[in-house]
Amino acid sequence: MSEHRPTGVTRRQFASQAAAAAAGWILTACGPRRLHEMPRDRVRAAIRAMEQDYSARLGRPVTVSDAPALEGVEFGYALDLSRCVGCRRCVHACVAENNQSRDPEVHWIRVLAMDNEKGIDFAHADPYYQADAVPEEGRFYVPVSCQQCRNAPCTKVCPTGATWTEPDGIVVIDYDWCIGCRYCMAACPYGARHFNWKQPSLPAERANTRMHALGNRLRPVGVVEKCTFCIQRARDGRYPACVEVCPAGARKFGNLLDPESEVRYVLEHKRVLVLKQELNTVPKFFYFYGS
Amino acid sequence: MSGRNAEWRMQNAECQMQNAGCGLHAAGAATGPLRARAAGFARGAAVAALTALTACSPGEHYARTHLPASGTRKLAPKAAAVVERVEVPPPPITEGLFPCSGCHASMPVNRSRRPLTEMHGDIELDHDEQHRWCLDCHDAEDRDVLHLAGGERVPFEESYRLCGQCHGEKLRDWRAGVHGRRTGQWNGHKGYLLCAHCHEPHRPRFRPIRPEPAPLRPAAPGRRPE
Numbered sequence: 001m002s003e004h005r006p007t008g009v010t011r012r013q014f015a016s017q018a019a020a021a022a023a024g025w026i027l028t029a030c031g032p033r034r035l036h037e038m039p040r041d042r043v044r045a046a047i048r049a050m051e052q053d054y055s056a057r058l059g060r061p062v063t064v065s066d067a068p069a070l071e072g073v074e075f076g077y078a079l080d081l082s083r084c085v086g087c088r089r090c091v092h093a094c095v096a097e098n099n100q101s102r103d104p105e106v107h108w109i110r111v112l113a114m115d116n117e118k119g120i121d122f123a124h125a126d127p128y129y130q131a132d133a134v135p136e137e138g139r140f141y142v143p144v145s146c147q148q149c150r151n152a153p154c155t156k157v158c159p160t161g162a163t164w165t166e167p168d169g170i171v172v173i174d175y176d177w178c179i180g181c182r183y184c185m186a187a188c189p190y191g192a193r194h195f196n197w198k199q200p201s202l203p204a205e206r207a208n209t210r211m212h213a214l215g216n217r218l219r220p221v222g223v224v225e226k227c228t229f230c231i232q233r234a235r236d237g238r239y240p241a242c243v244e245v246c247p248a249g250a251r252k253f254g255n256l257l258d259p260e261s262e263v264r265y266v267l268e269h270k271r272v273l274v275l276k277q278e279l280n281t282v283p284k285f286f287y288f289y290g291s
Numbered sequence: 292m293s294g295r296n297a298e299w300r301m302q303n304a305e306c307q308m309q310n311a312g313c314g315l316h317a318a319g320a321a322t323g324p325l326r327a328r329a330a331g332f333a334r335g336a337a338v339a340a341l342t343a344l345t346a347c348s349p350g351e352h353y354a355r356t357h358l359p360a361s362g363t364r365k366l367a368p369k370a371a372a373v374v375e376r377v378e379v380p381p382p383p384i385t386e387g388l389f390p391c392s393g394c395h396a397s398m399p400v401n402r403s404r405r406p407l408t409e410m411h412g413d414i415e416l417d418h419d420e421q422h423r424w425c426l427d428c429h430d431a432e433d434r435d436v437l438h439l440a441g442g443e444r445v446p447f448e449e450s451y452r453l454c455g456q457c458h459g460e461k462l463r464d465w466r467a468g469v470h471g472r473r474t475g476q477w478n479g480h481k482g483y484l485l486c487a488h489c490h491e492p493h494r495p496r497f498r499p500i501r502p503e504p505a506p507l508r509p510a511a512p513g514r515r516p517e
Contacts, residue, residue: 073478080469085497085500087503088504092503092504107506127505127506128505129502130505131502132501133499133501134501134502237476237477237478237479238475239477243473244472244473246472247472247500249471249472249489252468253477255477256358258478261477262468265468265469267353269464269467269469290464290469291460
């Protein structure tokens with residue numbers, strides 16, 4: 001009872017743990033950094049290296065942009081469920097714009113065919129529908145891509161900090177930091193993230209040479225990728241490729257902070273819903289009924 | 292419940308209902324048992340109005356909680372936008388047919404409703420055809436323009452005004468950039484299309500189109516890809 005029993009850490013344990021922590025901190029602080037925390041000149045050097053590498057691989061001059069988020073901009077997206085005909089033009093325009101792998105196939109947009117009788121019901125949705133002509137009788141279509149959540153589960157689970165939300169609200173990935181653990185894919189309730197199981201194959205003549213470091217630049221094998229609202233176009237003031245290609249005009253894109261923008265008009269005048277609202281992911285991708 | 296209290300509630304409810312766009316002016320003047328009933332009704336109405344005011348869609352909720360609350364917030368498109376002319380690409384008129392007056396100037400005007408046999412036989416009218424015919428939209432005197440119901444002539448480039456006479460809600464959304472396809476810049480110059488670029492005016496229903504190929508099913512061990 002009078003025996004002295006030390007219960008806390010010993011001096012030796014404390015010293016060795018402190019040394020390990022210090023070594024770890026020094027290693028991470030001096031090692032490579034994520035694109036968003038690198039100093040400007042190092043980013044420029046990295047971007048130049050990427051341009052040279054991709055130009056050599058594609059046999060054509062490639063420009064890689066590192067355009068930062070615009071001041072006073074938060075991107076939002078609205079999709080008119082009463083207009084979408086399920087033609088998948090958006091899926092393939094996205095692939096062409098964003099240099100996804102053609103084999104194995106990577107699509108950032110999945111168009112889910114749903115039965116009118118069941119309503120929005122993911123359990124019975126069919127992304128593989130084949131039809132001679134769309135819209136098919138008795139069906140409607142819900143295209144799903146990254147919902148660019150404000151409260152994004154994917155960025156929280158990333159063990160390396162390779163994915164984060166930019167100031168303009170776009171959730172991006174630094175492919176050099178992604179270790180391919182796919183935790184983010186498990187966390188995403190929308191199936192919006194896609195993994196490169198094999199070396200992406202992209203015929204050089206079909207590559208889009210206007211790239212962005214956080215978007216459509218060439219990806220290595222073993223990393224996750226996702227929709228970035230066509231960051232290379234959006235930060236240049238242009239509409240994403242899917243918006244421009246949609247033959248039904250179902251896709252709307254703009255600045256949520258601008259009261260004159262199309263997405264704000266939709267939010268204020270239309271019946272709007274978000275997918276899986278109960279999960280509190282707070283998407284910036286809205287679905288609405290235009291008529 | 293004292294009468295005074297009931298009256299206060301009633302006025303309160305009335306006020307809210309007027310806000311909601313439906314006045315209940317008679318309720319305040321009611322007396323006796325009618326007044327008690329009216330008070331009950333008013334209480335119900337107040338609850339309903341409050342529910343209507345507080346319940347909102349995810350979009351509104353998002354706008355309320357995440358976007359800057361502002362006096363600049365706009366509830367309707369500006370009045371000026373309604374008369375503004377929209378820049379559009381040339382209207383989709385069959386090659387070689389325009390100007391229409393090239394043929395029609397030398398022809399007598401026949402206003403009788405009839406099937407067209409000599410020309411324009413390819414036009415199938417499936418657009419409220421029970422009630423309308425060519426000259427309800429095309430101008431009889433000047434064939435190179437259209438006319439509104441009131442007689443004002445509008446060029447084909449402004450045909451959206453003609454369509455908007457019936458489809459006013461679509462025209463409003465189109466002007467706001469929400470109905471129809473947009474190209475260009477989200478914060479700058481936007482490319483608009485005329486109604487007729489997507490909807491053939493004589494049979495405007497959107498035609499079914501062939502979809503692009505479906506994604507491949509993921510290959511799994513023991514399962515052959517289809």
